[in-house]
Amino acid sequence: MLKPPYAEKDISGCAVVGIMNISGNNFGSEKIVNAIKCMRDRSNGLGGGFAAYGIYPEHKDLYAFHMMYLDTNRRYDAEDFLKKKFNIAASERIPTAKVNSISESPVLWRYFLSVENKPPLMSEEDFVVQTVIYINANIDGAFVASSGKNMGVFKGVGYPEDIARFYKLQDYEAYIWLSHGRFPTNTVGWWGGAHPFNILDWSVVHNGELSSYGTNARYLEMYGYKCELMTDTEVVAYTMDLLMRRHKLPLNLVAKVIAAPLWKEIDNLEPKERRILTRLRQTYSSLLLNGPFSFIIANQDQMIGITDRIRLRPLIYASNKDMFYISTEEAAIRTIESDLKNIKIPRGGEPVVAQLLTSDIRHQTSSSREGATN
Amino acid sequence: MKTYIPHKFEVNINDKCIKCLVCVKQCSFSALSFDEDDATIYPDNNKCVACHRCTTLCPTKSINIVKNPIVYHPNEYWKANVIEDIYKQAETGGILLSGTGNDKDYPVYFDRILLDASQVTNPSIDPLREPMELRTYLGKKSDRLQFKENKKSTTTIKTKSEPQVKLETPIMFAAMSLGAISYNAHQALARTAEEHGTLYNTGEGGLHKSLYKYGKNTIVQVASGRYGVHHEYLNAGSVVEIKIGQGAKPGIGGHLPGEKINAEISQTRMIPEGTDALSPAPHHDIYSIEDLAQLVYAIKEATFYKKLVSVKIAAVHNVAAIASGIARAGADIVTIDGFRGGTGAAPTVIRDNVGIPIEMAIAAVDDRLRKESIRNNVSLVASGGIRNSVDVVKAIALGADAVYIGTSALISIGCTMCQKCYTGKCAWGIATTNPQLAKRLNPEIAYKRLSNLLRAWSLEIKEILGAMGLNAIESLKSNRLRLRGVGLSAEELKILGIKQAGG
Numbered sequence: 001m002l003k004p005p006y007a008e009k010d011i012s013g014c015a016v017v018g019i020m021n022i023s024g025n026n027f028g029s030e031k032i033v034n035a036i037k038c039m040r041d042r043s044n045g046l047g048g049g050f051a052a053y054g055i056y057p058e059h060k061d062l063y064a065f066h067m068m069y070l071d072t073n074r075r076y077d078a079e080d081f082l083k084k085k086f087n088i089a090a091s092e093r094i095p096t097a098k099v100n101s102i103s104e105s106p107v108l109w110r111y112f113l114s115v116e117n118k119p120p121l122m123s124e125e126d127f128v129v130q131t132v133i134y135i136n137a138n139i140d141g142a143f144v145a146s147s148g149k150n151m152g153v154f155k156g157v158g159y160p161e162d163i164a165r166f167y168k169l170q171d172y173e174a175y176i177w178l179s180h181g182r183f184p185t186n187t188v189g190w191w192g193g194a195h196p197f198n199i200l201d202w203s204v205v206h207n208g209e210l211s212s213y214g215t216n217a218r219y220l221e222m223y224g225y226k227c228e229l230m231t232d233t234e235v236v237a238y239t240m241d242l243l244m245r246r247h248k249l250p251l252n253l254v255a256k257v258i259a260a261p262l263w264k265e266i267d268n269l270e271p272k273e274r275r276i277l278t279r280l281r282q283t284y285s286s287l288l289l290n291g292p293f294s295f296i297i298a299n300q301d302q303m304i305g306i307t308d309r310i311r312l313r314p315l316i317y318a319s320n321k322d323m324f325y326i327s328t329e330e331a332a333i334r335t336i337e338s339d340l341k342n343i344k345i346p347r348g349g350e351p352v353v354a355q356l357l358t359s360d361i362r363h364q365t366s367s368s369r370e371g372a373t374n
Numbered sequence: 375m376k377t378y379i380p381h382k383f384e385v386n387i388n389d390k391c392i393k394c395l396v397c398v399k400q401c402s403f404s405a406l407s408f409d410e411d412d413a414t415i416y417p418d419n420n421k422c423v424a425c426h427r428c429t430t431l432c433p434t435k436s437i438n439i440v441k442n443p444i445v446y447h448p449n450e451y452w453k454a455n456v457i458e459d460i461y462k463q464a465e466t467g468g469i470l471l472s473g474t475g476n477d478k479d480y481p482v483y484f485d486r487i488l489l490d491a492s493q494v495t496n497p498s499i500d501p502l503r504e505p506m507e508l509r510t511y512l513g514k515k516s517d518r519l520q521f522k523e524n525k526k527s528t529t530t531i532k533t534k535s536e537p538q539v540k541l542e543t544p545i546m547f548a549a550m551s552l553g554a555i556s557y558n559a560h561q562a563l564a565r566t567a568e569e570h571g572t573l574y575n576t577g578e579g580g581l582h583k584s585l586y587k588y589g590k591n592t593i594v595q596v597a598s599g600r601y602g603v604h605h606e607y608l609n610a611g612s613v614v615e616i617k618i619g620q621g622a623k624p625g626i627g628g629h630l631p632g633e634k635i636n637a638e639i640s641q642t643r644m645i646p647e648g649t650d651a652l653s654p655a656p657h658h659d660i661y662s663i664e665d666l667a668q669l670v671y672a673i674k675e676a677t678f679y680k681k682l683v684s685v686k687i688a689a690v691h692n693v694a695a696i697a698s699g700i701a702r703a704g705a706d707i708v709t710i711d712g713f714r715g716g717t718g719a720a721p722t723v724i725r726d727n728v729g730i731p732i733e734m735a736i737a738a739v740d741d742r743l744r745k746e747s748i749r750n751n752v753s754l755v756a757s758g759g760i761r762n763s764v765d766v767v768k769a770i771a772l773g774a775d776a777v778y779i780g781t782s783a784l785i786s787i788g789c790t791m792c793q794k795c796y797t798g799k800c801a802w803g804i805a806t807t808n809p810q811l812a813k814r815l816n817p818e819i820a821y822k823r824l825s826n827l828l829r830a831w832s833l834e835i836k837e838i839l840g841a842m843g844l845n846a847i848e849s850l851k852s853n854r855l856r857l858r859g860v861g862l863s864a865e866e867l868k869i870l871g872i873k874q875a876g877g
Contacts, residue, residue: 209496211842212849214856222747247518250529260846263509272528279531282511282538283519290849291496310504310845312497 014195014207015039015181017327018296019336020303020354025322026054026173029164035325035332036179037161042328045101047182047194048163049155051146051203052174053300060150062089062112063128068191069107070141078135078142085131086113094154099166102158106143106191110152125200125245130224132199136192137228143191146198150300153203155180155194163194175356176298180205197233199241201299206233207328208293208313219286232293239287240297251304251351257284259309259349296326303354311348318343324354378461380444383424385417390436397428397437402801402811403794425792427801459722470722473795473805475622475714475759475781478726483733483866484765488875490856492843499845501836507846508832510776512613512753513538513682513706536706539612539682541776542571543832544847545766548711548757548780549595549617549686551577553630553639553651554718554795555784556812559804562787562820564588569821570828575778578617578628578653580642586610593684596673598627599653601643605676613707614673615684616666618657621715621732621758623724624688628653630718634798634807667703674704682706689713689735689758690728694742701743701752708752709778710735714759716781718805719796732758733772737870740773740852763834772870773852786827787820 017035021027032050056064065082069075082088094108118127132144146153151174154167160181164170180195196203210216210232217227217235223246225238236258243254256277266277281288292312296305305326307315317326318333318340325333330343346352385405387397398406398415405421406428408414422439429437446454459470492498499506514536522532547563554577561584567574568591575593576585580602585592592611596603608614619625630639630651640647660666670683684707685700687693697708712732717725736756743749756769757778766777785791788802795805803814839847842856850856858875859867867874 209843211492211496211844211856212853214853215849215851218744218852218854222744222749247520249519249521253521262505263507264505276529276531279533279535280519282513283515285511285515285846285848286851288846288849290844290846291492292843310499 014183014205015042015328015332016179016195016205016207016294016296017332018176018178018205018298018303018305018325020176020298020324020356021322022324022354022357023322024054024175024356024358026175028173029169029177031336032177032179033161033164033169035327035336036181037159038332038335039181039327039329040159040161042183043159043181044183045159046157046184047155047180048158048160049153049180049182049194049196049205050160050164050167050169051151051153051176051178051196051198051205051298052169052172053148053151053176053298054174055152055172056112056150059090059112062114063147063149064152065111065113065147066094066145066152066154067109067111068143068145069109072107074139074141075107075109078139081135081139082111082113085115085117085127086111087116088113095168095171096166097168099158099162101162102156102166105156105166129199129241133224133226133228137226145192146196146203148198148201148203148300151198151201151203153196153198155196156191157194176303178203178205178296178298178303193231195233197231197237199237200245202237202240202244202297203299204233204237204240204295204297206236206293206295208232208295208308209291210235210289210293211291212289215286216289233295236289236293236295236297239289243284243287244299251302251353253280255306255349255351256280257287258289259306260285260288261309261349294328301356305346305352306350307346307348309349314345315352316343316345317352319354322357326352326354375465377420377465379458379465381419381422381442383422384419384440384442385422385428386438386440387415387417388436388438390434391415391432392434392436394433396431396433400427400431400801402427402799402806402808403797423792423794424790425794425801426790471719471796472722472725473716473718473720473793473797474791475716476726476729477793480713480731483731483862483870484761484768486860486862486866487733487768487870487872488858488860489764489767489771489838489842490858491841496843498843499840501833501840504840505845506836506839507848508543508835510541510544510847511538512541512755512775514752515750517747517750537680537682539573540571541573543828543835544770544776545828545831546572546593546755546776546778547574547783548715548778549575549577549593549615550718550780550784551579551595551601551630552582552642553579553634553807555805556803556807556815557582557638558812558815558817558820559784559787560585561817562815562824563783564591565817565821566824566828567591569825570832572828573612575615576611579630579639579651580644581607581610582638582642595686596669597653598655598657599651601645601651601653604644608673608676609678609681611681613682613684614677615686615707615709616657616669616673616705617686618660618666619686619688619690619711620717621688621711621713621729622717623720624690624713624728625655626720626724627655628719631798636807636809639807663699663703666700670704684709684755686711686757688715688728689730689732691730693730693735694738697739697754698742698746698748701748705752707755708739709755709757710739711778712756712758715757716784717795732756732760732769734869736769736772736774737854741871744852763831764838766831767835767838767850768857770847770850771853771857772872773854775851783824783827786823787815788823 578597713729756774
């Protein structure tokens with residue numbers, strides 16, 4: 001199933017974990033699978049998934065679209081549409097294995113695309129975002145699971161460790177892995193609703209419920225986003241896209257939008273900082289993510305963990321040499337890494353950031369991106 | 375001419391009466407008189423308006439007011455009020471007047487909307503133990519903030535700032551002019567606004583000299599009569615409100631009778647004593663939207679772009695398109711006044727038949743501004759018939775940034791909704807400029823009662839937010855997913871943008 005089974009807000013509890021090698025060295029999926037498996041009791045088999053960065057070095061300058069289709073006819077519909085907008089450099093069925101617990105899966109396909117027919121005044125990223133939003137909203141039975149470069153999202157209905165076997169993740173290597181085990185309160189799980197959520201290079205795994213969903217979604221809609229999937233995580237992904245990519249806010253300020261400090265705290269700051277945070281909160285009050293959440297987001301350069309401002313959901317982080325871990329539970333990290341020196345619980349609303357040491361990867365992609373635009 | 379209208383109320387005085395005559399002295403409608411010959415108080419039931427002044431002050435509680443049980447021949451079409459309105463007009467030949475808001479039996483959408491609360495999947499929050507924020511800023515919000523790094527690698531904001539006005543609770547006092555209500559009432563509103571970090575509105579009658587000190591908490595109004603409008607006045611408050619219309623009487627001007635224009639009112643309004651203050655139906659310099667834009671910017675020029683400009687309109691059928699025009703005309707705030715909004719005096723036919731419910735208007739306006747991506751350009755204030763903290767919450771969840779309360783504020787200081795504001799005889803000293811009556815309103819007590827009301831509502835709003843799992847009022851704005859409708863048609867639900875309960 002690709003669309004939400006009910007036209008209502010999707011609610012779920014979850015486990016999240018993210019692992020990053022900040023030197024940018026790829027490693028296999030074993031650690032991430034074992035970590036998420038450790039928190040099996042936090043999911044209920046109705047959704048699991050992974051995001052992996054660095055998996056398509058041979059196509060690193062192309063947008064990698066992971067698509068889910070209800071059936072092959074929908075694939076033809078979507079491909080007709082994609083051909084009009086992009087040059088398809090390569091496409092193939094996403095390799096899967098037979099797994100007993102996963103009986104029914106959509107048709108899964110991936111494409112490596114370069115932008116061809118975009119309006120002259122629109123940025124390439126905006127064009128891709130709009131395409132993704134259009135496909136999800138208008139091409140019935142087709143769903144874009146991820147659309148970034150040199151990365152991909154692998155998700156579905158099942159326990160995450162089963163999803164990993166289904167997608168044969170043992171065959172991939174990445175320098176950032178995110179994973180999610182889902183406990184939806186709806187009885188029917190659906191493939192599109194599993195995490196991670198992705199738009200361009202941004203992927204989100206999310207544990208929590210946004211009590212402010214309506215406020216956030218209505219604000220985002222003014223900026224052209226359509227919150228079709230009724231999941232909180234979709235709102236998180238679009239919020240990050242808007243604030244970081246389009247409005248170019250630095251991460252520390254993004255954190256002050258989504259987990260805004262209390263007015264009482266802002267009022268007591270030094271005048272300069274107070275002015276900035278006051279304006280920030282006045283301007284983006286509708287993007288305060290209110291209610292319990294912890295999430296891990298990643299792009300090509302960073303992996304970030306954050307909780308809501310009063311820390312109603314758990315999050316813990318640790319590092320060892322150039323490996324960085326963020327997880328719902330400490331146990332998940334200890335399972336895969338026995339020698340941990342720094343293990344800490346972040347304060348509510350304080351972002352934890354793992355930053356790529358060498359930004360070669362980013363520079364390569366951004367220069368080639370400019371080349372493509374010109 | 376003998377009236378055919380039977381009296382509405384009966385005043386009954388029992389034998390506990392000690393003949394102290396408080397009631398006789400207090401009845402400003404002359405419905406009670408004392409006959410010295412037989413030492414008895416006689417009520418004139420025809421004059422009683424059920425304002426409760428006598429029963430409230432009677433030391434022995436010996437007075438009771440009941441409805442006259444007299445019946446007409448039963449008729450579902452020609453009801454008592456229909457018959458009596460015709461009698462009244464046959465006897466006077468005039469337009470029927472009413473005070474307060476529309477009292478007819480139209481659907482109350484607020485009462486058909488239920489709130490959500492958190493269970494299991496998200497925790498509710500205890501407002502007594504955890505922070506709960508009601509602060510709201512009115513004013514234009516930029517669509518984005520741009521920053522620049524300076525030499526010393528400090529960050530500053532590049533985006534031009536727009537003036538903002540801070541409300542510590544999203545409840546403001548609606549426009550009620552000095553003259554329509556007494557000086558003591560005005561002063562109490564101003565003091566309360568200051569104490570609670572919110573705003574009160576002068577209404578269209580200017581600002582009394584002694585109240586300039588509450589400027590930070592003041593909205594000064596500019597209405598079609600331009601009474602009391604001058605440079606100092608425009609710069610006295612935090613917000614200047616252009617009043618185009620009023621929910622109780624859309625399309626209708628105002629009339630403060632000459633009898634109410636005493637020395638003080640005359641000075642404040644800048645008109646001669648004893649002359650009628652007639653506010654034209656339209657502003658005669660605003661016959662179209664571009665004229666409004668010019669006035670908005672004339673006011674901004676006169677106030678050095680430091681004050682917010684609000685434009686207040688009545689909720690009429692086409693309210694969404696009009697609000698969009700106002701947002702594009704440069705206003706910082708659009709205030710929508712629903713058809714239940716109050717008035718000191720309005721033609722009854724207008725009050726009872728013109729306009730639309732505020733719930734529908736706010737939902738439609740918020741939708742429209744969002745569809746046009748101009749919602750950030752303006753703050754949206756809901757006004758007209760807000761009765762309690764839950765109405766406030768529902769109005770904000772439907773899309774408002776803040777609300778105005780007028781009638782509720784007056785009730786808190788003694789108004790009993792007798793609907794006789796236009797007579798100038800208000801027995802509670804609220805809607806009168808008669809010094810003998812006006813001094814009945816003790817400004818200290820009025821201030822305490824208003825202050826208690828705002829405190830109580832603010833606490834209740836925090837309780838409701840906590841139950842919803844929210845700890846800031848901004849996360850409720852336009853959050854219609856936290857509302858459900860009961861007993862509404864599909865079309866009504868659609869316009870309100872809410873789901874049917876159970877769905």
